[in-house]
Amino acid sequence: MSRRSRSIPPQMPSSLGKGRYQLGKAIGVGGMAVVFKAWDAWEKEARAVKVLMPHGARNPKTRTRFLKEARTMSLLDHPHIIRIFDVGEEEGHNFFVMELLEGGNLATYVKKHGRMSPVRVLHIMFQVLQGLDYAHTAGVVHRDIKPHNMVFDASQRVVKLTDFGIARVMAGNVERITASGDTLGTLAYMAPEQRADPRDVGPVADLYGVGATTYLLVTGRRPLELALSDEGDCRALNRVPESMRNLVALATANETMNRFTTAREMAEEVSRVLQTLEPPEFYDPPVPACELMDDFEIDDTIVQVTDEITLLRDD
Template identity: 40%
Template sequence: MQTLGRYRIEALLGEGAMAEVYRAHDPDIGRAVAIKVLKPDFARDADLEARFLREARAAGALSHQNIATIYDAGQAQGIAYIAMELVEGQPLDALLDAQGRLPYERVLSIGRQLADALAYAHRAGIVHRDVKPSNILVSPDGRQVKLVDFGVARLGEGDAGQLGRTHAGQLVGTPRYMSPEQALGLPVDHRADLFSLGVVLYEMMTGKVAFPGTGLATIAIQIAQERVEPVGRIVGDCPPGLSFIIDKLLAKKPEARFQDGGALVAALDREIGHAQEAEPARRGIPLRIKLPLALAAVTALALGGSIASILDRQERALNRMAVVSGETIASFVTSNAAVLAADNAGLPAAEQDWAPLQAFVAAAARDANVREIVVADAGGTVRAATDPVRVGTRYAAPGGEGTFGHGATQAADQGRGPGIRFVRPIDYAGIEFGRVDLVLKRTALDGAVAQARTLLAVLAAVVMLAVLGVGYLSGALVARPLRRLRGALAEAAENGFALRISHRRRDEFGAAFDAFNRTAEAMETRLSAAPALPAPDLAATRIAAARAA
């Protein structure tokens, strides 16, 4: 067959139980399409051919990013055909054959897309009834999937009692991915597609088929009666939430599954969102901000008090050191001044020679630590000074400017910098000959105190930054699991505990999550009061399987 109607056939892409699919070219709009035609044995059945076209036209109304678009359906050259979107990529079954299993992140992404596609089709009243890996095409980049082949799909309304079979008495759908309703030949609805999707998700997550039987009868019995091996026993990296979703989809009773694709999408979105954990809007200050601020405030108070105490003690210690050093210098100046002053004692004023004392004061003033020296005689006349102008003037005793102890007082700046003043009597052989007024510079002392303040301030800043960082991270570590637990509790109130919290934590929050999951499982069991499916008739199951063969 070279052409079919206006389509130019290029190659056979694949074939299923009822139809063959060809790659073709549509010259009218210049694009490649996939052409699906019934196999000759089925094409001779007029009723089946009419239903094939009717259902294709119904599915043609679907327009969804994860559903292959049907462009045209009709008859040409006596052959019924469906022209649909040619999806580049590979079938999911080929991908699973190559990789064995997929990471749970990809399972969530693919599952979410397929759930959204089915939810859309179900809202339009169309049930696929043959969801399986070979009908799921994965794009070359692996990011997008498309559900194809609604060829056995049927409008949900009408024919309700015969949805499980074709008119020829065959089971509709690939046996390994059928729902229990299909396997038992019971009426089915959109929840059968959700079961089939659960089988697909199970296979993607574990790399194994859910129902490993080798014969149709065996597979049908497994689907109708046997529970699948839990995902957690096969792989260790499946989040509990995803494992719960798969288990719920594989429930034997339709009433125990997700009741529509929208609920499944919401559950998958919740699992996907756990990896992103967007911060919800809230009132008040978030815990991740409140905790570091509280820690910083407490740390600031502790540091402030400690630093103030340290600086006070250090300044006192430095002052004592300065006073001791000043006492030594003052004693040296006073003892030398006493000797020189004693030489003039008892001499008439005209014969007194104070030049040696002035020379000594000038020499002592060369010390970098000395700011000022004044030597006055017993009569209060200045006889030597670092400022020669003051020699011969009356000595005025300085006023109290704060004491450092040991007779040392604080000297006013007077434009020459702060200092420490020592006033000592000139005492020689028990006789007082005057006094020495010595001022030492505080430059080194104040520099040491300023350096200590700077270093402590830097240390305090580093500690505060560390506390803020640790507090923020601690708040985030605490806020995230609390937010998940709060969200799970909120959703449990709406969904009847039909969810689980996925985690890998080994701390107290992990124990809390596990406790929630156990509680949710127990509550869901108690809240589930749906009637059970009729007990499967093994004879009927075997008969149905035999007909399928």
């Protein structure tokens, strides 16, 4: 079967980097870019290559956002953030080369397997928070924290953050690429202040996304309109320990002053909660999908795309 599909323009290249990167099958297709599994002929390693589609390259704002993602990720070197190896342009094709993770993203995992055990979820979130603490210390706010942008390695033991396409650099001269009236991010995981003004959000908005993702992973329900006082949501959260319910409540508080103040502070609380839970093993059997799984649908049409950006226009 050809690696091409109706959603991938036929003019996409078969190799890049003057033949260094041999592009194989498409492993992710978004509105503006395609992620290919590729072979690095120089390093003799499998990689992931993200290529901007031709119509995206013709849009100055989209091209700027694509290049900004590559530039931002190339500055971040952490075990829980996907690494960037190369950035380039060849015959009009903008691309960047990333490490390849083949364990799938967390949204796909939950859709396939159902909710996870609380202990496993907390271990995963601890890794995510370590990556966020590093990014925030470097002056980068992700702004699109959600399970789609958290990717397992092949063992499904290590999780890494990806898709910094709408990240905001806090230090220095902030590059403004968010147009007035646009909301960038994914509504179900978006902090209230980000919905109000996506151009001026801080690290605590990312922590809201971590809390909303935790809610999804441990309940199997989408966190859209997340409200812990809602009867249906309370029933779902009653399946998990009280200490974990409190953690989700703190992370997803409507007022920023009522949330955790830093990723490190939230990671410390995750560690504390873990110490109170049994069994202590990380890889206890996954919890089967519950009846609430019927309420869970992945936000976007293509769930395996780690480069996905949802653009919600405020009419």
